[in-house]
Amino acid sequence: MTMQTERFSSHDYMENHPQVIKILVWTIVLIVIAAILVVVGIVNNRLDLAILLIVAAALLVVAAIVNNRLVSAICLIVIGAILIVVAIDVYTLEGVIVKASKSFVNGLALSMLLFLMVSGFFLIFGLCDVINFAHGAFFMLGGFMGFVIYLGTEALFLDPNLPFLLLFGANHYVMSVFAFIVSALGATAIMALIGGGIEFFTIRRLYGNSIAQILLTVGFMFIITQAAEIIWGPPQFSYFIIPGSSSQLDTFFMGGVLVFGDIIFETYNIFLIFLGFAVGGLMFLGFRKTRIGLQIQAGIEDKEMVEALGTDIRKLFTIVFMLGAGLAGLSGAVLVPMIGASSGHGLTYLIYAFVIVVVGGAHYGRFEGTFFGALIVGLSIQFSSYFIPFLENIIVFIIMVIILIVKPGGLTGHE
């Protein structure tokens, strides 16, 4: 008899019809989005645009629910068209082209450097099984190191008692190039040493004890962040390299702009894209072609077997920590001219690192997911800062939630 009553419970019905749950969840999400949009539309006196956006949101739900790639693709194209129409309506055609191209270039630059930062985080997690909560702090400290080393190097170059001034002939552009190279390499080296040191002296004792590792790396995050706050002030202060102000040189080597009619790109951001590709390419080659790169990849798969083949896995762990922290330092340092150096970056970029790994899908030893995750995060931050500034700080989380509902394993992961 009890069997009979249970057969009709709603819980069982739901379990047997997962599609119903999916539709229900999406309807609720849709209603929430629609309500927000209607309120925003009424406040701004543009209910027509709000309705268009609700249609776009509904199409997104359709694209997510149907099991048909063609229909999904069509929905996404229509959504893109609606967004473009809304954007043109709000910002005019020229405005949209200017904003879109700027956010694309800046977003790509940010993405490439985020990718470098997160691949360090990902490597440490993949090989050592350590979730490095201090990684954002490494990135932040790398920024300050880059900033300080740049200013210190230019001071050396400008010192009349040293031979550098004669060597460069007071050519500030060349000085700036060299100071930048020194600052990028210096920040990388210092962070690699700090990361390697932290691994060698502390984390090394805690392999296999994940709770202790989390507490330890969280501790280092706070220590580094607090130290930065004591030295450079609270997160409200951002330090930029400004020729003639914070910097004594009268130029920053890539400080100019490229002008295409109405569209103005900062040269530095284009340089960052190339730098990101170059370092990423080098890393890719290193993992394919060098013995140590192959050993790291093999270690991500099966640590014990790598040891049984005669490799000291602990040495590899230290190397990976140095590499990961060095990459965080490098990306922090070269991003200073774009986002500045600030003690608040530690936490912000740690969270971005998590979002990128979650969105991309944690595929063991593969970087594709991380790369796409970084692209999504970098581009969406920049696009929203130009088009919907009030969403700039939360857009990545909205996108993360949507991706996780549609693909719980992330873009490249398995469900």
Add this chain to the structure above:
Amino acid sequence: MKNLLEIHDAHVYIGSFYILQGVSLVVPKGEVTLLLGRNGAGKTTTMKSILGIYPPSEGKIVFKGEEISNLPTHKIVNKGIGYVPDTRRIFGTLTVEQNLIISRRKGTSKDVMEERLELVFDLFPDMKGFMKQRAGTLSGGQQQMLAVARALMNENDLLLIDEPTEGLSPLLAKNLINALDRLKEFATILLVEQNFRTVSKLGDNFYIFDNGKIVHEGDNIAELIADKELVAQYLGVSI
């Protein structure tokens, strides 16, 4: 020095489980020694304790006259031990060639590896055809060839080979046994094998494990095969 490897009264715990309960055995130089026994009897654990993966809490392990019981795995292996694990454990994301490249130890010159590669191609001619293939996409037999080839990239004195014919078709298993037979001239072999009749031609020394102890040892495997009672009691196979 007659014995390449000696284990004296080794006691091994894995977590709180008492796995090896006083195992003593010797592996004579230049011969094949078989470890027999049911699943869970302690054969694989013996191999892993030689490798230092599960170091003995009591007793000692002596390799080439030198105690190795308390050394880390990579140092033990660098003394000249090659390991072919029971579940192959090849690196699936790397190509076959890359698997072999990282198997060459620091102390082994590239010339030696080239020579060893020739030996591998001689033993397993098929391997030439899939050197560039991702190891994860290989068939079981091909993966087993790779697992053996990996242990051959260095000039090892001792090869620990764990269940090499497991999951292979009879023909592949026979080819592999023939290959191991040829390897006898290059290294001493400690072999775990359930299917002891197929490997009986490799060597005569054997130890039978049961519940973490050695219950029987001998140097004439033909006698063992004839002893139906013993076989039924410890090896769980009837004819």
